[in-house]
Amino acid sequence: MRTRPLKVALLGCGVVGSEVARIMTTTADDLAARIGAPVELAGIAVRRPGRPRPGAPEHLLTTDAEALVGRGDIDVVIEVVGGIEPSKSLILKAFEGGASVVSANKALLAKDGAELHAAAAAAGVDLYYEAAVAGAIPLLRPLRESLAGDKVNRVLGIVNGTTNFILDKMDSTGAGYSEALEEATALGYAEADPTADVEGFDAAAKAAILAGIAFHTKVTAADVYREGITEVTAADIASARQMGCVVKLLAICERAADGASVTARVHPAMIPLSHPLASVREAYNAVFVEAEAAGRLMFYGPGAGGAPTASAVLGDLVAVCRNKLNGATGPGDSVYAQLPAKAMDQVVTRYHVSLDVDDRAGVLAQVASVFAEHGVSIDTVRQQGRDGDAALVVVTHRATDAALSATVDKLRALDSVRDVASIMRVEGE
Known part of the structure; x- marks a missing residue:
């Protein structure tokens, strides 16, 4: 086993970060055995150092995240701060310094993931983020x-x-x-x-x-x-x-x-x-x-919580540390398909539409004709009268979102329809 430890900078020490620090310090021997080298928590960047952080060694706390990332001896940066900035700048700085990054930042990855992947690839390092989606679930x-x-x-x-x-x-x-x-x-x-x-x-x-x-x-x-x-x-x-x-x-x-x-x-x-x-x-x-x-x-x-999310972070940490030792990187961004994203109005599904209508003869036929006019086929109808009003619930067969929207607009214009109380999609059938 390599004796020089791999040094890790932790950005953020809230619910997730404090659990990451605790697990890293209490299971250091096991992590070293799994990775093939010791792993050392070199520093923890926080915004407010005075707060109690069980499991986080106080001597490692710093408010200067940029200096921690830019030390030059950091092998892996774990980012659990969240948000777009300063997280993005700190991750890019880590790449420039040759450090791989483990992140739980879904907002940043959903916005700028392609840019971050490109920067990681250019630097020859890893960007892993299992913890960004569904907490502890390997997905x-x-x-x-x-x-x-x-x-x-x-x-x-x-x-x-x-x-x-x-x-x-x-x-x-x-x-x-x-x-x-x-x-x-x-x-x-x-x-x-x-x-x-x-x-x-x-x-x-x-x-x-x-x-x-x-x-x-x-x-x-x-x-x-x-x-x-x-x-x-x-x-x-x-x-x-x-x-x-x-x-x-x-x-x-x-x-x-x-x-x-x-x-x-x-x-x-x-x-x-x-x-x-x-x-x-x-x-x-x-x-x-x-x-x-x-x-x-x-x-x-479990899709959230300190310990479950920290489990996903540590799994990524083991993977990127192994890659570091082997002089390799893991799978990067695979976007060869470049498929366009279709607009919501073209999506086809079923719908549950609840209407408040006048409780009189002919209203149901009038409502049904509006659905038929826009090519939205009705599956079931439930009606319940009450003091001159009626609740009418229509469940449709599959139709486009555009057709359903046009149907609802026309329904709202009917004198017999007092309100379109609720529209909800029906999935999984």
Whole structure:
């Protein structure tokens, strides 16, 4: 075994970073045996050094991240700061100094992943980021390596634990969105500002990364259609239950049937209880992969949290350190396909449309004619009257998003339709 240690700089020491530091220091002998050389935590860059950080040696703390990265003797930089800057500049500086990088930064990778991969390749170093998607679940490496000889056609998953917890509580307890969010915040599943989670930004960044790897093409967060869960109501949850479904926030990445384009989208959807993703509860994540030769694969586990995410970071650390010792690099960015991202209005799926209408003769026929006019075929209709009004629930067959949007616009213009109360896609059938 090589005796000179590989030196590691850790950027960020919050929930994830402190767990990385703890595991590195308490399992140093095991890591050395697995890698083939000792690994030394050389410094930890933090913004506020006065905070308690269990597991992080105080003498290693510094507020000068740039100086730490630029020391010249750093072999690997672990970035768990998040955000675009200063993370991007620090990673590029690490590459310039010959250091490989392990990151958990999905927002940065979804925005500038191609640039970072190019910089890593030019410097002859690694960029690994298993922890950026689905926490502890081994997902990116199987997509990039285990399925490298296969053709992936679809990736469908629950990749945000906060929103899954909220929707699960709404389903299991009958709580409204606000009540479920309050519980998620109290239990630490939701941030003080939950916008990135509940509005789908976090899941959209992960969808971009998944689509890029699965389809060997450049996909950024800007290419991902995004809807959050803030408009999901207890009535939507109850209606899904009546259909034998459950509501989940899904990240869906698909290759077109003709292979000429891809789509990536994040939105709430109803899925049947028979689908494997329907049973994913609490803050867990799960991703369903459909490949031509391998068939259907499901990856399941904790998608966030300090220790689970640190597990993925340390797995990448072992891999890049082994590469360093062997004078090699791992798989880089594979974007040879360069498939265009198809617009959301061309996506085909089923829809659940809830309408508040006048409870009088002829309204159902009028509504049905609007669907037929735009080529949207109706699968089922449920109607419930109440004091001169009626709730009308229409579930369609598969149609384009553009056709459904045109249908809804026309419905809103009808005198007999008081409100289009809810529109939700139906997936997994």
